[in-house]
Amino acid sequence: SQQGEEDPQALSIQEGENATMNCSYKTSINNLQWYRQNSGRGLVHLILIRSNEREKHSGRLRVTLDTSKKSSSLLITASRAADTASYFCATDVIPVSARQLTFGSGTQLTVLP
Amino acid sequence: NAGVTQTPKFRVLKTGQSMTLLCAQDMNHEYMYWYRQDPGMGLRLIHYSVGEGTTAKGEVPDGYNVSRLKKQNFLLGLESAAPSQTSVYFCASTETGGYTGELFFGEGSRLTVL
Numbered sequence: 209s210q211q212g213e214e215d216p217q218a219l220s221i222q223e224g225e226n227a228t229m230n231c232s233y234k235t236s237i238n239n240l241q242w243y244r245q246n247s248g249r250g251l252v253h254l255i256l257i258r259s260n261e262r263e264k265h266s267g268r269l270r271v272t273l274d275t276s277k278k279s280s281s282l283l284i285t286a287s288r289a290a291d292t293a294s295y296f297c298a299t300d301v302i303p304v305s306a307r308q309l310t311f312g313s314g315t316q317l318t319v320l321p
Numbered sequence: 322n323a324g325v326t327q328t329p330k331f332r333v334l335k336t337g338q339s340m341t342l343l344c345a346q347d348m349n350h351e352y353m354y355w356y357r358q359d360p361g362m363g364l365r366l367i368h369y370s371v372g373e374g375t376t377a378k379g380e381v382p383d384g385y386n387v388s389r390l391k392k393q394n395f396l397l398g399l400e401s402a403a404p405s406q407t408s409v410y411f412c413a414s415t416e417t418g419g420y421t422g423e424l425f426f427g428e429g430s431r432l433t434v435l
Contacts, residue, residue: 241423249429251413251424256422296363296364309424
């Protein structure tokens with residue numbers, strides 16, 4: 209079963225606008241990660257946020273984590289056509305001995321030029 | 322700097338045929354994983370390995386076998402392919418540490434079972 213679920217499933221915006229994607233999960237986590245997947249390619253790690261962190265930035269990416277609501281959001285500011293991709297959240301499971309990540313079903317982002 | 326390499330990239334099988342997908346990583350990672358990706362379902366873990374000579378079942382292991390004879394290689398086998406195994410398969414690896422870190426993914430192997 210999916211641990212994380214992204215919302216919305218698809219998002220279409222104009223270049224220059226901000227894009228916000230949300231992820232909800234079911235059980236306690238150690239950390240949450242976001243990945244990007246361009247069409248026909250493998251997943252690429254974007255950012256990791258630990259359970260004791262509330263917000264993290266990396267370039268044009270801003271990730272928030274609310275463990276009380278079991279949710280996270282990924283904000284991409286000033287979007288570009290090159291940001292067009294699928295975005296997945298992934299959570300580890302506690303205990304972390306197996307170091308497994310469980311992925312959500314993803315948000316398909318389309319940035320129109 | 323190859324990272325994670327998967328072979329083959331594409332394969333078409335007939336029902337009942339067998340095949341092996343090879344994953345090789347050059348980052349000296351202990352942990353390796355095989356996922357499958359189906360439309361609208363994200364990635365689901367098939368099998369994983371926490372070190373050379375070890376394997377364990379993930380969420381959807383039925384119909385697959387794996388081996389990790391060498392640290393850098395993780396093989397995924399289908400003994401008798403079924404149409405339900407048509408999917409894109411991704412291998413990933415990660416280094417050891419006190420917490421689950423970043424996964425490094427291969428480019429995927431697209432398998433079609435007729």
